[in-house]
Amino acid sequence: MYAEQALAESEKRFRALVSASSDVVYRMSADFNELRQLEGHLFVAAAPAPNRNWLEEYIHPEDRDVARAAIRDAVVRKGILELECRVFLADGSIGWTHTRAVPMLDASGEITEWIGMVTNVTARKNAEHALAYQRRMYEAILTNTPDLAYVWNLEHRFIYANEGLLRTWGRTWEEAIGKNCLELGYEPWHAAMHDREIEQVVATRKPVRGEVPFNGAFGQRFYDYLLVPVIGASGEVEAVAGTTRDVTERKQLERSLIDADRRKDEFLATLAHELRNPLAPIRNAVHLLKSDTPTGDHLRVAREIIDRQVHHMVRLVDDLMDVSRITLGQVNLRNERVALRRVIEDAVEAAAPAIEAGNHRLVVDVPAAAVHLEGDGTRLSQVFQNLLDNAAKYTPSGGTITLRAELHGERIMVSVRDTGIGITPEAKARVFELFTRVHPHDCIKTSGLGIGLSLARKLIELHMGEIDVRSEGTGTGSEFIVTLPAAPALQPPKSGIDASQVRAAPDSRRRVMVVDDNRDAAESLGMLLEMENCTVSVAFDGLQALGALEAFKPDIVLLDIGMPGMDGYELARRIRATPMGSELVLVALTGWGQADDKKRAMDAGFDEHLTKPVDPDLLARVIAFGHSAAA
Numbered sequence: 215m216y217a218e219q220a221l222a223e224s225e226k227r228f229r230a231l232v233s234a235s236s237d238v239v240y241r242m243s244a245d246f247n248e249l250r251q252l253e254g255h256l257f258v259a260a261a262p263a264p265n266r267n268w269l270e271e272y273i274h275p276e277d278r279d280v281a282r283a284a285i286r287d288a289v290v291r292k293g294i295l296e297l298e299c300r301v302f303l304a305d306g307s308i309g310w311t312h313t314r315a316v317p318m319l320d321a322s323g324e325i326t327e328w329i330g331m332v333t334n335v336t337a338r339k340n341a342e343h344a345l346a347y348q349r350r351m352y353e354a355i356l357t358n359t360p361d362l363a364y365v366w367n368l369e370h371r372f373i374y375a376n377e378g379l380l381r382t383w384g385r386t387w388e389e390a391i392g393k394n395c396l397e398l399g400y401e402p403w404h405a406a407m408h409d410r411e412i413e414q415v416v417a418t419r420k421p422v423r424g425e426v427p428f429n430g431a432f433g434q435r436f437y438d439y440l441l442v443p444v445i446g447a448s449g450e451v452e453a454v455a456g457t458t459r460d461v462t463e464r465k466q467l468e469r470s471l472i473d474a475d476r477r478k479d480e481f482l483a484t485l486a487h488e489l490r491n492p493l494a495p496i497r498n499a500v501h502l503l504k505s506d507t508p509t510g511d512h513l514r515v516a517r518e519i520i521d522r523q524v525h526h527m528v529r530l531v532d533d534l535m536d537v538s539r540i541t542l543g544q545v546n547l548r549n550e551r552v553a554l555r556r557v558i559e560d561a562v563e564a565a566a567p568a569i570e571a572g573n574h575r576l577v578v579d580v581p582a583a584a585v586h587l588e589g590d591g592t593r594l595s596q597v598f599q600n601l602l603d604n605a606a607k608y609t610p611s612g613g614t615i616t617l618r619a620e621l622h623g624e625r626i627m628v629s630v631r632d633t634g635i636g637i638t639p640e641a642k643a644r645v646f647e648l649f650t651r652v653h654p655h656d657c658i659k660t661s662g663l664g665i666g667l668s669l670a671r672k673l674i675e676l677h678m679g680e681i682d683v684r685s686e687g688t689g690t691g692s693e694f695i696v697t698l699p700a701a702p703a704l705q706p707p708k709s710g711i712d713a714s715q716v717r718a719a720p721d722s723r724r725r726v727m728v729v730d731d732n733r734d735a736a737e738s739l740g741m742l743l744e745m746e747n748c749t750v751s752v753a754f755d756g757l758q759a760l761g762a763l764e765a766f767k768p769d770i771v772l773l774d775i776g777m778p779g780m781d782g783y784e785l786a787r788r789i790r791a792t793p794m795g796s797e798l799v800l801v802a803l804t805g806w807g808q809a810d811d812k813k814r815a816m817d818a819g820f821d822e823h824l825t826k827p828v829d830p831d832l833l834a835r836v837i838a839f840g841h842s843a844a845a
Contacts, residue, residue: 242268242315242328246285246295250327274300274308292317292325298335309336362437362458365444370394370412373453382428404428411441416451419443425461435462496523528827547676551701552591554619554626555580560591561598562617568606569615576602579618587626588701589677597673597681600666601630601694608692609634626700631693637685645683646671674698724837725749727766729759729785730774730803735826739772739803746834756780760788768798770837775804775815783818790819801836803828 241251249268273281277299288295295315303309315330356363356376365374371394375387383390383398390398395405404426411422422441427434439458446452499516558580569576587594598617605615613633620627637645646667674681679698685691726748730736733754740750751766753759755777771789775782782802789795801822802815812823822836 238332240315240330240332242330244289244317244325244327246289246315246328272301274302276300288315288317289325292319292323295328295330298339303334303336309334310339311335360460362460363456364458365453365455366412367453368416368451370409372398374455379458401429412454415441415443415454419445419451435460436465437461493523493527495519499523524827547590547593549589550591551586551588552594554585554587554628557587557591557594558598558617558619558628560595561602564595564599565602565606568603572606572609572613573611574606574609575612575614577614577616577618579616581619581621583621585619585621585626586701587677587698589698593673594677594698597670597696598628598630600670601696604666604694605630605632605634605692608632621700624700626698628696628698629693631691633691636688636690637683637692638687642683642685646681723747723749724770725751725766725768726837727751727753727759727762727768727771729753729756729771729777729782731755731777732774735774742830742833743837746837748837756782756785756788759785763789763792764794767794770799770801772801772803773820775802775806775811783814786815786818786820799836 239253240249242249247269269278269281281297281299284295284297294317295313298310298312300308301311311332312335313330313332315328317325318327318329320326357378359376360378362379362382363374363376364372364379367373371392372390373392375383375390380387380390385398395408396402400408407424407426411424415422420443423439425436425438427436437458438461439456441454441456443451444453444455496519499519502512502516505512558578562576562578602615602617609615609632615633616629616631618629618631671681674696677698679696681694681696684693684695724747726743728736728740728743728750729752730739731754736752736754740752743750751762751768753762756779759771759773773782773785777785780788782804786800786802789798789800799822800820801824802820803824803826804811804815805826815823824832824836
């Protein structure tokens with residue numbers, strides 16, 4: 215009786231314990247196929263009747279094979295069963311359970327049944343899966359980001375490094391993790407700097423940002439980095455994490471921009487200086503012309519000064535425009551077979567004033583045999599004139615300049631050597647860069663914008679050639695070598711006068727209308743045209759020109775483009791719309807000289823586009839024939 219009462223009390227205590235627990239207690243047959251008893255808070259779909267196959271009732275189909283294998287193993291071992299698998303929950307969803315079962319053995323050691331407990335671990339498994347997903351996501355980001363990511367422990371040793379950082383170190387994970395900066399090849403100052411920064415982040419709990427050079431597997435690079443504290447559950451700093459970004463290209467760009475800004479300032483200062491130089495004698499000459507009693511010699515000298523200095527200013531502007539056109543790919547070469555001797559003769563003739571002014575001796579050595587090349591003769595002469603001008607400019611008075619041309623197989627080599635002040639090795643590396651003046655503060659008086667050699671190189675490259683410079687340094691002189699492809703020689707052309715080079719007078723007195731809002735420009739051009747035996751009418755805006763058009767009946771109209779109110783394009787369209795418009799020759803006379811400007815003028819109805827200041831000979835040909843020689 216007492217034993218039965220004790221058993222009842224024990225059963226009562228057991229059921230109270232099961233009721234208070236969120237777990238389920240069960241009994242299984244020895245082969246684990248039949249559920250004999252199930253007690254506790256059921257969280258599965260339904261409690262199967264005893265002696266029914268529980269595995270089919272509860273376990274998710276994809277986990278049943280795993281469960282059977284675990285059970286077979288436990289039965290064979292007669293040991294404890296541990297199993298986590300997916301099950302069907304009471305609310306119809308799929309959850310996770312953890313079961314632990316102990317075998318009950320008889321006196322012979324055989325299993326009689328199993329006593330086990332099942333715990334609902336769905337929340338834990340979902341959290342584990344979410345954490346694993348986040349870990350995979352972060353690892354994918356950290357592996358593929360161009361930034362370097364890493365974590366130090368409080369002993370300043372790396373406990374994480376992403377793939378980018380491992381590649382930068384040239385180390386594997388096993389070789390790197392657990393090491394400090396010094397052990398991974400950082401320079402001592404660099405490692406010490408990060409040690410101080412780690413301590414600062416731990417002490418202040420605030421981020422630290424910096425920029426540093428680093429010599430790694432890819433050479434020297436520049437990096438921007440950010441270090442932040444990793445706060446643990448206790449609220450204390452447990453580690454220091456960091457990201458580092460390669461900013462080498464940005465640093466190089468910054469240096470390039472700073473250099474470009476400096477060169478821009480130098481260029482603007484040089485441009486102002488170079489424009490003031492010719493303006494000063496022009497102003498003096500104008501003052502001389504305004505004198506009450508100028509002599510004939512004074513007038514001649516004033517005219518020569520103005521002509522010479524205006525020519526110099528035009529060349530400065532032309533060089534700037536040439537560089538712009540070439541840079542934008544808008545230069546048009548008039549390629550033909552040209553004689554090398556003719557190209558060089560034109561260059562020598564153009565450079566003669568500079569050579570004579572420097573009292574230099576010029577030696578020209580050109581092959582006696584006819585040598586030809588394919589190209590724009592004017593542009594090539596411009597290149598060699600530039601080289602001769604530079605030689606004259608940077609050679610002290612009385613020096614020697616040698617221009618030598620040689621034929622080497624299918625290549626022509628032309629060199630310009632001088633006995634001047636030479637070029638330092640540092641300057642040689644940038645002598646062909648735009649706006650570069652390799653001797654900006656030398657004792658020899660020089661001028662120029664620093665674009666001639668850059669322009670020369672671009673023109674030579676357009677002719678499929680090369681240009682190089684040689685100099686042993688200061689005081690040793692310089693030599694510029696141009697190499698161009700040769701072309702088969704042609705028979706020399708028949709002698710005769712090129713009509714396009716002759717200043718032609720019109721057959722009859724031409725009627726010319728000049729339209730320009732700049733009164734000085736319009737009136738002075740009108741006087742020049744009257745000297746060319748033209749009848750001239752001058753208007754200072756579009757409406758005035760339209761009003762005088764029918765009464766004056768011009769043959770040619772010279773229009774400025776950039777006029778206020780009605781610009782030259784609109785005026786040209788309106789003139790074309792008049793009864794006499796189709797018979798007139800319309801010429802745009804403007805400071806806008808890019809290829810797009812010329813196309814826009816043609817689209818507006820102009821016959822010709824001339825860029826200010828126009829060559830008087832070219833203007834005379836347009837007046838005579840209605841077009842330039844190039845038309």
